Amino acid sequence: xSRFENFGQDLAKIHLTLKIHEKYVEDLMEEILxxxxxxxxxxxxxxxxxxxxxxxxxxxxxxxxxxxxxxxxLITIWVRSPYALDEEKCRLVGIDAxxxxxxxxxxxxxxxxxxxxxxxxxxxIQISLP
Numbered sequence: 001x002s003r004f005e006n007f008g009q010d011l012a013k014i015h016l017t018l019k020i021h022e023k024y025v026e027d028l029m030e031e032i033l034x035x036x037x038x039x040x041x042x043x044x045x046x047x048x049x050x051x052x053x054x055x056x057x058x059x060x061x062x063x064x065x066x067x068x069x070x071x072x073x074l075i076t077i078w079v080r081s082p083y084a085l086d087e088e089k090c091r092l093v094g095i096d097a098x099x100x101x102x103x104x105x106x107x108x109x110x111x112x113x114x115x116x117x118x119x120x121x122x123x124x125i126q127i128s129l130p
Contacts, residue, residue, distance in 0.1 A: 008084075
């Protein structure tokens with residue numbers, strides 16, 4: 001199994017969910033998006049919430065990125081296209097594949113910490129990390 005297959009398996013294990021009172025959603029999302037920005041993962045609006053990606057082009061060519069869905073008071077975070085981590089595609093957009101993997105994993109871990117903090121006010125939390 002190649003290193004990138006292992007990375008894809010790790011990224012596919014990332015699933016974070018928190019159900020929380022609606023009055024906390026805005027503050028929670030502010031903290032989540034700040035984590036992304038601190039790792040140079042820029043938030044792009046999507047119908048369901050946000051994509052946190054190193055660039056619009058990286059998302060457009062199908063590289064993995066963090067997705068955040070917001071449905072009223074339910075926040076869900078996962079990696080879109082976890083098995084699409086590819087050295088050639090990464091080179092096309094000027095990033096290192098291993099570095100992208102680390103940024104996504106670090107972001108998910110930090111976001112899980114934020115969800116745990118808010119879970120004291122929440123109704124339900126589920127965290128799956130590699």
